[in-house]
Amino acid sequence: MKVLMICTEKLPVPPVLGGAIQTYIEGILPFLKKEHDITVLGVSDPSLPDEETLDGIHYVRVPGKVFEIYRESVVRYIEAHPFDLIHIFNRPRLVLSVRQAAPLAKITLSMHNDMFHPEKMDPQEAENVIQEVSNIVTVSDYVGNVISDLYPQAAAKVRTIYSGVDTNRFLPGHHPKMQKIRQEIRRANGLENKTVILFAGRLSRNKGVDQLVRALPELAKKFKDLALVIIGSRWFSQNDINDYIAYVRALAKRLPVPVVTTGFVAPDEIQNWFAAADLFVCTSQWQEPLARVHYEAMAAGLPIVTTARGGNSEVIVPRENGLVVENPEDPNEFVAQIAQIISDRSLMKKMGEKGRELAVSRYEWNRVASELLDVWTHAQQAEHEQTHQEYAVEPLQQPTAVELEEADLNQEESKTEQKNKRKEKGRKRKGTLQADRPAKQEQNSAGEHVSASEPKRKKTLEEKQPNSPAAANHKSLVLSSSSYELPVFPRRKGKGSNDKPFRAFIIGK
Structure with a gap:
């Protein structure tokens, strides 16, 4: 995973000028680089090059010292370099700008001070930041509790990870090396x-x-x-x-x-x-x-x-x-x-x-790094679960064999009933014609002989406008795996129209 770690604008990394956050980053990097491709973005300093790779870690240093200038530099870099996850240290006010520059990246946040206090951050912006980040890591329960008290919706995202120390460098005075x-x-x-x-x-x-x-x-x-x-x-x-x-x-x-x-x-x-x-x-x-x-x-x-x-x-x-x-x-x-x-x-x-x-x-730093890696893994897993939920489609509910059989029977019965009705109507019409006097025969435009007394049949909607949207609605059904009540438009207005919605099962995609 490509990870960008954004430090504060006050002091550079490595901590050539000191700094708790800078020391924290330096302490965990040797362990993080074993698992991910790490880039550290920080403020520039005359004693350090603007860009370098040391021990497999890429360092980028941009102009800063003033937050607004630093934010602009951070955004420009992110817009030109995609990352899977961006971890921001102690600057929640960077989050929304980073999100705009990297809409697909997961964002995690480390809080080393009380930067969510309303005196330091607008409450509405703070709420938006909390919504955007996957996790909020704090250096003490105190910091986490302050955030959760101010914004209860953040509680589920807050996790305390106590800092660390290099126990091979800091040794008791009676140690042989000291x-x-x-x-x-x-x-x-x-x-x-x-x-x-x-x-x-x-x-x-x-x-x-x-x-x-x-x-x-x-x-x-x-x-x-x-x-x-x-x-x-x-x-x-x-x-x-x-x-x-x-x-x-x-x-x-x-x-x-x-x-x-x-x-x-x-x-x-x-x-x-x-x-x-x-x-x-x-x-x-x-x-x-x-x-x-x-x-x-x-x-x-x-x-x-x-x-x-x-x-x-x-x-x-x-x-x-x-x-x-x-x-x-x-x-x-x-x-x-x-x-x-x-x-x-x-x-x-x-x-x-x-x-x-x-x-x-x-x-020790290995414990700090291990817990932070857990946070990053959780952020990625949460992304996959969310993506699955967003795009998951319920499996098609195919009609059972019994339902299909019943549908076939209903269809056959309907056809038989309609056929019988047509025969009965034909018999009645035949008897009526035989009782009348012989009708005068005329030729229609097609050269066919028709009775002058026979009323002319109005053309149906399909015959008049076979490609019209209304005709399409009249004749077509949308394929589906579920049962729907589908409206059927009547062929003509007035009494005698017995078209009603009916239930249909269509199998397929």
């Missing part, structure tokens, strides 16, 4: 003999890292060996300083513990910082769909403290691989949950081990 890297990073940043708390994500109020910074003074009173590492920037590779980042750094300078701010870290290096840490904290303040850093922390064997916002807590088994902060607006709640873990080194170790176990057993 021990040296862990030591080097800790030594270079003054983190030796420290309990390192790690935050990784965009530096924004929604992500809320300032709440963690504000929690540290109280934690420092209880634990003397703490350190904080903040990985991230305002927007992925953009390391410029805005007001919020300046505020966070000002808070960090006043802390009694060392704070390392790395800025943007390239995707192929970030696993090293996870290996250097001891505890991961997600401070999200907004209803986050489910941050992928949770999977990376689990794979790296780190216990997790996260917030009860959006879908983040869906991957947490309380007191087994992490703890949940119910009110993330209160720094004291972070203090309480972080302290529970740090104060019990045995619990801390068990949580890290359990997280690693869950990452390997539940959250």
